[in-house]
Amino acid sequence: MEPNHVAYRKAIHSVTTLVAEYPAPEDLPVPSCPEWTVRDLVSHLVGISAFAIGRMSGWAEVERSSAGLPVDGLLEEWAKMGERLEQLLETHGGRRGSIMVMDAFTHELDLRYALGAPLPVDHPAxxxxxxxxxxxxxxxxxxxxxxxxxxxxxxxxxxxxxxxxxxxxxxxxxxxxxxxxxxxxxxxxxxxxxxxxxxxxxxxxxxxxxxxxxxxxxxxxxxx
The missing domain is CATH 3.30.1050 (Nonspecific Lipid-transfer Protein; Chain A)
Known part of the structure; x- marks a missing residue:
């Protein structure tokens, strides 16, 4: 079983790659997440990361400037959080980190189905x-x-x-x-x-x- 920080890093990479390789309207519905679009899904992932950094570090939640950002901008914001979040998942993740991995992996699959992308043969998460x-x-x-x-x-x-x-x-x-x-x-x-x-x-x-x-x-x- 891969460590949480490794699995989460892969989820960030996979979601970013999916959006690049399967271009779709940002308002494309995600059937497995009622009332969510592709942008809503990505925004959720970024928001969870910001919240988790605050909870695990004991600091205030990471400042976000994602209002109105397109999906590409949200993914850039997520990537910027990645290194800091990986460090926290490695040292303080525990069960909370495992739940984050589950959430990211589940939504990656949601995105794959919405975009018509294949399911991964293997995935660290x-x-x-x-x-x-x-x-x-x-x-x-x-x-x-x-x-x-x-x-x-x-x-x-x-x-x-x-x-x-x-x-x-x-x-x-x-x-x-x-x-x-x-x-x-x-x-x-x-x-x-x-x-x-x-x-x-x-x-x-x-x-x-x-x-x-x-x-x-x-x-x-x-x-x-």
Whole structure:
């Protein structure tokens, strides 16, 4: 698992590269983030970085002059924060840093789907981000007093919930990740690789900031 500062650096680079290689109107909607445009998404990432620098350093939030800036300007601002933020993530990141990695990686995927760009074959942020969304789902399974589920991805297995798993959920890494991160409908989730009927576990896919959409915002990568 890559350190948080390395994973976050890659996310900044990836988002910047995506915008350059897949030019699109700044007001292009991002389907997986209702009411957000490409500019809104990038502005969110910059704002989270500024807020995090303030929280982790104990200083005032980084001054921002992004009002009215185009996407390119926002990305320049994000890049300027990068070195300072990496240092803080390396020394003071902890769980907060892991959540930042998850947020940046999830929104990078949101952007990829919106721009029609391919999903990355490998990404330094994936493992850290997956750990966060898996833990969130696992806590919700336990909170609903549901039996544990075995999550199987790429030949690896994780338990979600407490006790001996009574069902297995398997599938493409991005189908599983996007389901745990509130980007797939309940109907899409039921079409994944379940070893038994999945409906009793569907409420656990709503947790923290994530709620499955009522209508598909993106297609499944594979269908079991």
């Amino acid at each position: 994936y493992d850290r981000a997956f750990e966060i969304v898996l833990n969130g789902f696992s806590a919700e399974v336990a909170a609903h007093n549901l039996p544990a589920v075995l999550i199987s991805v790429d030949g690896q297995e994780w338990r979600a919930g407490v006790g001996e798993p009574v069902a297995t959920l398997s599938g493409d890494r991005y189908d599983i990740y996007r389901s745990l991160a509130g980007r797939r409908t309940h109907e899409q989730i039921t079409r994944l690789g379940w070893s038994r009927d999945s409906h009793r576990w569907l409420p656990a896919f709503t947790w923290g900031p994530f709620t499955p959409p009522t209508q598909p915002v993106e297609n499944l990568v594979t269908v079991a």
